[in-house]
Amino acid sequence: MKSLATLSILIFALIFTSCDETKKVIDVAGNVQLTGNYTVSAINGEKPTVKEVPSFSMSALDNTFRGATGCNSVFGSYNLDLYAISFKDLAVSERECAGKDIMKVERDFLDALNKTGSYSLQDGVLTFYSKTDRSVVLSAKKEIRNQE
Numbered sequence: 001m002k003s004l005a006t007l008s009i010l011i012f013a014l015i016f017t018s019c020d021e022t023k024k025v026i027d028v029a030g031n032v033q034l035t036g037n038y039t040v041s042a043i044n045g046e047k048p049t050v051k052e053v054p055s056f057s058m059s060a061l062d063n064t065f066r067g068a069t070g071c072n073s074v075f076g077s078y079n080l081d082l083y084a085i086s087f088k089d090l091a092v093s094e095r096e097c098a099g100k101d102i103m104k105v106e107r108d109f110l111d112a113l114n115k116t117g118s119y120s121l122q123d124g125v126l127t128f129y130s131k132t133d134r135s136v137v138l139s140a141k142k143e144i145r146n147q148e
Contacts, residue, residue: 034060035060038141040054040056045136049105052070055068072092077089109138116138
């Protein structure tokens with residue numbers, strides 16, 4: 001009876017360890033997949049109407065996020081948990097830029113990042129979804145490097 005309990009505990013531990021390892025592999029794969037440079041194509045379903053649209057880069061090496069809002073620079077880090085993503089410690093430079101449109105796009109971009117709860121990357125388009133209702137808060141096109 002004691003060996004049956006020990007065997008059950010070992011099997012239980014193996015299953016949960018395997019699940020944890022699988023999750024780690026998925027997180028690493030997602031992180032590597034997200035690495036790259038992006039140009040924002042839509043915020044809350046609307047195409048930015050400014051000359052300098054927001055852009056950003058993500059790095060799997062240290063989970064850093066760096067970008068340009070169209071006016072200011074933004075940087076921080078992100079966390080992945082399967083398909084959940086969250087941004088933390090975002091900091092923004094404090095340049096004042098001419099034009100209310102530029103500042104509105106910046107504000108909308110930063111709000112979208114703060115509202116993000118999950119993501120998908122398909123056909124070179126990264127989509128961030130709201131953590132509250134899964135609506136699309138941001139879409140960005142991944143830059144494709146030429147392999148020569």
